[in-house]
Amino acid sequence: MGLDRHPVERYTVWIKNAVQGDLGMAARGGATINSMVKSRLPNSALLAAVAFLIAVPTSLLAGVLAGTRPDTKLDRILSIGSLLAISIPEFIIGVILMMVFATKLGWFPSSSILLPGETILGSPKILVLPTLTITGALFAYILRMARANVIEVMESNYVRTAILKGLSMRQVVFKHVLPNAMIPTITVIANNVGWMFGGIIVVEFVFAYPGIGSLLIMAIDNRDMRLLQSTALVIAAIYAFANLAADLLYGLLNPRVRVGQ
Amino acid sequence: MNKEPLLKVENLSVTFFTPRGTVTAVREASFEVSRGEVLGIVGESGCGKSTTAFAVMGYLPTTAETGGSISFEGKDISSLSKEDLRELRGNRIAMVYQDPTTSLNPSMKIGIQVQEVISEHLNLDQTARDEKVVELFESVGLADTDQVGDRYPHELSGGMQQRVMIAMALACDPDLLIMDEPTTGLDVTTEATILDLVASLKERVNAGILYVTHNLGVIARVADRVAVMYAGQTVEQSNVKDLFASPKHPYTSGLLSCVPKPPGAGEVSSRLKRIPGFVYSLEESDVSSCLFAERCPLADSECTTVSPALKFIGQNSEVRCFHSDKVEPDTWGGAEERISRKDVASPTVLTGTGITHEYGKRRKKYMAFGPDIDLPVRALNKIDFEMPQGKTLGIVGESGSGKSTLARAVVGLVKAKDGSLQLNGKELDKTVEKRSNEDKSAIQMVFQNPTASLNPKLKIKNTLIRSFMRFSKLNKQESEERAATLMEEVGLDPSYLERLPSELSGGEQQRVAIAGAFATNPEIIVADEAVSSLDVSVQAQVLSLLEDRQQELGNSYIFITHDLGVVRYVSDDIMVVYAGHIAEYGPSEAVLSSPSHPYTEALLSAVPIPDPSAKPNPLRLEGAVPTMREEFTGCFFASRCPRKLESICDTEAPPIQKIPGNETHVINCHIAIEDLEKIQA
Numbered sequence: 001m002g003l004d005r006h007p008v009e010r011y012t013v014w015i016k017n018a019v020q021g022d023l024g025m026a027a028r029g030g031a032t033i034n035s036m037v038k039s040r041l042p043n044s045a046l047l048a049a050v051a052f053l054i055a056v057p058t059s060l061l062a063g064v065l066a067g068t069r070p071d072t073k074l075d076r077i078l079s080i081g082s083l084l085a086i087s088i089p090e091f092i093i094g095v096i097l098m099m100v101f102a103t104k105l106g107w108f109p110s111s112s113i114l115l116p117g118e119t120i121l122g123s124p125k126i127l128v129l130p131t132l133t134i135t136g137a138l139f140a141y142i143l144r145m146a147r148a149n150v151i152e153v154m155e156s157n158y159v160r161t162a163i164l165k166g167l168s169m170r171q172v173v174f175k176h177v178l179p180n181a182m183i184p185t186i187t188v189i190a191n192n193v194g195w196m197f198g199g200i201i202v203v204e205f206v207f208a209y210p211g212i213g214s215l216l217i218m219a220i221d222n223r224d225m226r227l228l229q230s231t232a233l234v235i236a237a238i239y240a241f242a243n244l245a246a247d248l249l250y251g252l253l254n255p256r257v258r259v260g261q
Numbered sequence: 262m263n264k265e266p267l268l269k270v271e272n273l274s275v276t277f278f279t280p281r282g283t284v285t286a287v288r289e290a291s292f293e294v295s296r297g298e299v300l301g302i303v304g305e306s307g308c309g310k311s312t313t314a315f316a317v318m319g320y321l322p323t324t325a326e327t328g329g330s331i332s333f334e335g336k337d338i339s340s341l342s343k344e345d346l347r348e349l350r351g352n353r354i355a356m357v358y359q360d361p362t363t364s365l366n367p368s369m370k371i372g373i374q375v376q377e378v379i380s381e382h383l384n385l386d387q388t389a390r391d392e393k394v395v396e397l398f399e400s401v402g403l404a405d406t407d408q409v410g411d412r413y414p415h416e417l418s419g420g421m422q423q424r425v426m427i428a429m430a431l432a433c434d435p436d437l438l439i440m441d442e443p444t445t446g447l448d449v450t451t452e453a454t455i456l457d458l459v460a461s462l463k464e465r466v467n468a469g470i471l472y473v474t475h476n477l478g479v480i481a482r483v484a485d486r487v488a489v490m491y492a493g494q495t496v497e498q499s500n501v502k503d504l505f506a507s508p509k510h511p512y513t514s515g516l517l518s519c520v521p522k523p524p525g526a527g528e529v530s531s532r533l534k535r536i537p538g539f540v541y542s543l544e545e546s547d548v549s550s551c552l553f554a555e556r557c558p559l560a561d562s563e564c565t566t567v568s569p570a571l572k573f574i575g576q577n578s579e580v581r582c583f584h585s586d587k588v589e590p591d592t593w594g595g596a597e598e599r600i601s602r603k604d605v606a607s608p609t610v611l612t613g614t615g616i617t618h619e620y621g622k623r624r625k626k627y628m629a630f631g632p633d634i635d636l637p638v639r640a641l642n643k644i645d646f647e648m649p650q651g652k653t654l655g656i657v658g659e660s661g662s663g664k665s666t667l668a669r670a671v672v673g674l675v676k677a678k679d680g681s682l683q684l685n686g687k688e689l690d691k692t693v694e695k696r697s698n699e700d701k702s703a704i705q706m707v708f709q710n711p712t713a714s715l716n717p718k719l720k721i722k723n724t725l726i727r728s729f730m731r732f733s734k735l736n737k738q739e740s741e742e743r744a745a746t747l748m749e750e751v752g753l754d755p756s757y758l759e760r761l762p763s764e765l766s767g768g769e770q771q772r773v774a775i776a777g778a779f780a781t782n783p784e785i786i787v788a789d790e791a792v793s794s795l796d797v798s799v800q801a802q803v804l805s806l807l808e809d810r811q812q813e814l815g816n817s818y819i820f821i822t823h824d825l826g827v828v829r830y831v832s833d834d835i836m837v838v839y840a841g842h843i844a845e846y847g848p849s850e851a852v853l854s855s856p857s858h859p860y861t862e863a864l865l866s867a868v869p870i871p872d873p874s875a876k877p878n879p880l881r882l883e884g885a886v887p888t889m890r891e892e893f894t895g896c897f898f899a900s901r902c903p904r905k906l907e908s909i910c911d912t913e914a915p916p917i918q919k920i921p922g923n924e925t926h927v928i929n930c931h932i933a934i935e936d937l938e939k940i941q942a
Contacts, residue, residue: 157363163376164318164427168352175377179368255413257367 017063023230028222033230041234044200046212050127051196052132056189059139064148067181068173070151076193079147082140088146091200094206096135101129130207134199145188149181159261183253190246197235244247265335267469268291268437274312274493275312275321280512286312288493291425291571291579294437294469301501302473303516306539309493310473311359314441317471318356319346333437343692355430358587359442361422365414370426378432396625397428402458418885420451427458431466436464439471443810446481448659449823450882453867454749457881459483475796477520478826478869481505482877489513492541492552492895495571499578501873509574509585511557512536512593514918519801521826523870524853528603529830530790533597535805536798539766551582558592559584584656585769600812602652602833603848610779610784610817611648611704612669617641618666620839636890640666648785651815656830657825657851661886663841664821668789671819672706684784688711691720702732702781709790715762721748721773722758728780743780751776752808758915768799772806778812787819792827804831825868829853834925837861840889842897847926855939856920858928859904896931904940906931 003012017024023033066075085093100108112126153159154177162176163169201213207216212231221225263468275287287309294300296673300368315321319338331338333354355378355400356363375394379385385393400407401424414422419768423443430438444452458621463470463580464655472483480487480501487504488495489512497510508514518534525660540545540557554564563583564896582588611872617639624635640663656664670677673693682689684703690696708714716724729740749812751772771791778786788807804827811818820831826848828835833851837845837860845858852861864877882901895911896902902910909931918934920926928934 030500118292157358157360159427160320161358161364161426162366162377164320164350164356166347167377168347169375169380176366176369176573180366183368254370256415 018230020198024226026227028224035225036227037234040210040212042199043209044204044213046121046210047127047130047134047204047209048193048196048200051131051138051139052193054131055135055138056142059142060146060185062139062180063143063185064150064173064181065146067139067150068154068177069146074115075147078143082134082143084142085136085140090133090137090202091143091206094129094203097129098133098206099216108206118259126207126209130203130209133206134196135201137199139197140191140194146181146185149185150177153177153181164207168254179253186253187246187250190242190249191226193238193242197238200255201235263265264279266295267334268471269332270313270329271332273313273331274328275309275315275316276326276328277322278460282544283896286493286543288548289318289571289581290488290493290495291492292488292498294471296436296469297463297467298485299470299472299483301480301487302490303470303475303477303480303487304490305475305516305540305544305798308490308492309494309543310443310475312885313490314356314439314471314473317437317439318350318354320350322674322769341779348382350696351378351435353434354437354439355433356439356441357423357426357430357443359445359781361426361443362414363891364426364653365422367414368650370411370413374452375410375425375429375432379427380435391877392433394428397432398425400431401428401879402454404516409439412622418451419447420454420885423447423455424458425453425700427455427462431462434466435468437471438466439473441473442475442729445474448885449825449834450659450863450867453877453882453883454484454881457877460877472621476869477797477871478523481871481873481875482869484873489516493543494552494581496553496580496581498571499580503578505523505871505873509580509588510553510576510582511559511584511588511592512553514590515556516797517871518593518932520871521799521801521804521824521830523868523872524825524865525831528599528850530599530601532808533601533804533830534803536593539768539799540796553582556592559587564582591609595727603850605651607649609647610650610685612683613644613648614645614681614683615680616644616667616670616677618675618677618679629882639889639892640841641670641677644838644841644843645814646846648817648819648834649833650784650817651787651811652820653820654829655828655835656819656821656838657823657828657835658838658844659864659886660823662838664838665789666841669708669820671785672704672787674706675854679686698732702728703784704785705781705783706775707771707778707786707791709793711767711774711794712762713773714775715770717762720758720881721760721762721765723756724762724773725777728777729907731852732781744776747776747780747936751779752802766799768795768802770927771795771803771845773804773812775803779814782814783816785817785819787821789821790823791820793822793824793876800827807831823862830927837864838881840887842896843927843929844898844930846924847920847923850924851920851923853942856928856934857941858898858930859902859932859937860898863903863939898930904932904937 014024018210026033026036062078065253066078069075098110101107108128110128147251159172159176162172200211201216204213205217212234216228216231265617271291273287273290274285277286278286290309290313302313306311316327318492321744327339362553364370372394375397376390379390379393394410395406398409403409403421403424444455447455456479460919471845474480475868484501485502489510491512497513499725505517508517516537519536521533522529536556541552550566551564551569554560567585569581569622571581574580594682615937619634619637620640621637623633623637625631625633644667646654656667658664666675671697673691676692684700691699693701702711711741722741725744726737726740727734728877729743735743744758749759753772764775792803807818820828822828832849834847835849835929836843837852838856839860845852845866863880863882866880880903884901887900895913899905899910915931918928918930918935
């Protein structure tokens with residue numbers, strides 16, 4: 001571990017290795033951090049991707065439905081429901097889902113521990129409850145965002161122009177409302193990728209899901225500074241990358257911020 | 262003459278039910294539009310003009326309740342199904358809106374936005390549609406018609422955006438074209454080119470046009486017939502010539518006499534007439550009186566107890582007044598003489614020398630190297646001026662010409678990059694923070710938007726007493742007494758002191774803002790578009806207030822405005838600025854008459870004159886004020902100058918020429934004075 005060397009030297013060596021993709025050894029267990037991250041990151045990515053693929057289209061659809069018919073019964077239900085989902089923390093939603101679907105009904109396993117040799121794709125049932133938990137909060141958040149943006153755009157002068165061109169409501173919504181309402185919404189979604197990784201840590205812990213989040217918790221439990229530092233670094237990098245993608249996406253969608261030649 | 266009119270609106274009423282109560286925006290509106298004619302609807306804000314226009318499109322919120330009838334070619338709009346209404350909109354009835362920037366979809370190319378109407382209503386294939394769009398762009402005078410369709414709205418200037426909107430409205434050869442304040446918010450030079458386009462449409466298209474505006478000059482320029490609206494009622498209707506020559510309703514007569522006359526030669530010798538009070542509250546619902554009675558000089562007991570109906574008074578003329586036969590030029594009082602200040606010599610209070618300002622910094626591509634990627638905007642370039650005591654200096658120019666920057670530099674809200682300001686011979690610090698309390702109280706400012714410049718959470722009292730306590734070192738009680746007197750001086754009831762700004766109308770708020778500026782007993786008040794957002798009747802009240810105060814107290818005003826009528830009325834001297842440079846500067850009647858700088862000439866010819874018999878001057882400016890990032894190689898105005906000479910204007914900065922016989926009048930131009938006089942004769 002080189003504890004006999006000067007801290008500055010050890011730090012420069014660590015940095016040198018870290019930027020080359022070598023995060024060093026974990027304090028316990030004798031495995032390299034690289035291999036631990038490598039085995040768990042895909043699991044987290046899978047969980048996130050599935051949650052995303054479910055939450056984004058459905059929540060956008062629901063948000064647009066609610067936004068185009070403000071103050072109707074459907075809108076009220078979706079708005080109040082999403083407010084509830086946002087205000088309940090993930091670990092409570094997770095536990096409630098576990099009680100209902102795992103303990104009472106027994107449809108899905110309550111924990112996602114993998115036995116040696118098992119893969120997640122081999123037993124997809126363990127994905128269901130963690131995914132649902134993450135989807136809940138994400139769905140509510142995107143829905144509210146999409147709804148608010150759709151309502152704002154619906155009241156804009158250019159939508160009035162479109163209606164008074166004689167276009168049908170369907171054309172107005174699809175050609176004029178959605179593209180403009182989606183610009184800020186999609187940016188928020190992309191920003192949420194980073195935020196979602198925070199949520200994933202908790203959810204992975206609740207379901208003992210073998211991802212990067214539970215690795216982080218494990219590092220805290222074991223007071224393994226190196227592992228903690230490295231997992232935090234990986235999560236931060238994902239966060240930063242997601243934000244960059246969000247900004248680039250915004251530029252791509254919005255002609256006003258595109259840089260001219 | 263018996264044929265059915267294209268559009269017939271009878272006793273239209275529109276009531277909105279809001280959480281704060283019912284608002285009757287339109288109560289008794291009746292008018293007709295025939296094919297081939299332009300009906301102008303004119304009135305102040307809150308008179309129901311736009312609501313009427315949208316009612317004709319069948320576009321009102323679902324909470325609105327309408328009464329009366331709107332029939333288009335004999336069919337009642339309100340009885341149409343959704344499908345029939347869609348078939349009408351954009352196809353048979355098309356509309357052009359007030360604010361083109363927000364009325365175009367920002368994320369869609371303009372060509373596609375125009376095509377959309379065509380593909381919705383006409384059965385054309387793609388090539389024919391493309392051709393049609395190019396044809397439309399040509400007909401509204403857009404340049405580069407083949408490529409312009411690929412641009413996004415934000416890549417076009419306001420005037421070009423409005424041309425796109427008009428092209429869109431003309432796409433299906435509509436039978437009725439509704440234009441709702443299409444030039445409001447555009448610069449006067451752009452407005453003139455759009456009005457030319459509208460005037461040419463009259464000849465080209467066989468449609469009826471409903472033109473809504475608050476601007477009497479615009480009405481005189483485009484309309485054949487005029488309907489005047491007040492508090493949701495049509496109060497007078499007649500052809501445009503008769504309306505301007507002999508208005509029959511006291512409101513029309515008042516409106517016409519409270520507009521400052523358009524720029525012309527000579528001093529304005531009589532004061533503006535004023536309509537007292539404010540537009541009738543729309544929240545009243547039961548009406549058993551003439552709505553104009555409380556502001557009307559002719560009102561008697563009949564007017565306050567019986568609601569007058571529209572009555573015919575000759576061919577195609579209608580008026581809603583019991584006393585229309587008594588309306589005459591002196592209805593709003595005889596001419597009040599103004600005291601001429603032309604030959605009064607007065608000492609100089611404020612001198613500005615070489616005031617220069619830039620926004621932003623120069624940036625290079627690679628830190629300190631490489632080509633410039635960002636240049637500063639040269640907002641002001643060596644501006645010199647002198648402010649005589651007790652007089653008014655008017656500053657005019659298009660938006661982006663540097664007027665407001667100059668005002669802010671004088672007050673110290675921007676720190677001028679170079680130059681100096683001297684107050685009574687004493688150097689003033691460039692920023693307001695570093696000025697002494699005396700200097701701060703000597704120069705005060707009134708802003709354009711009173712609603713935004715008054716603190717919404719502070720009672721009027723607290724806004725006003727702050728300056729007394731801070732600058733005059735009075736205690737709270739003394740300050741409150743002074744505030745009460747001040748309120749009376751600006752024509753407001755002292756009970757208003759306990760109110761919040763939101764409980765006041767726009768005109769009342771601007772009076773409070775003016776009171777606030779007077780509270781420090783200033784020598785100079787800088788008014789930056791202080792009357793621009795006000796209705797003409799309120800504008801006349803505020804201008805008179807400023808005039809009275811100046812006569813009493815002898816303050817000087819720096820008056821910034823884009824309205825040349827207003828500037829002619831208030832100013833002793835006028836400075837015409839363009840792209841941060843002084844184009845022309847001198848006594849106001851000299852600046853407003855020939856010889857003038859070509860820019861002044863173009864501004865003057867762009868002003869719509871509230872007189873239908875006036876021939877519009879054809880001189881027009883194309884394009885917009887340059888961004889002022891690049892240094893001018895020649896004259897600052899060369900890129901748009903209608904009188905440009907060969908070569909020299911592109912290569913050399915223009916000399917400052919003094920007008921023979923009037924040393925205080927200067928023109929910054931290459932063209933010799935006698936030549937300017939000859940061209941402009």
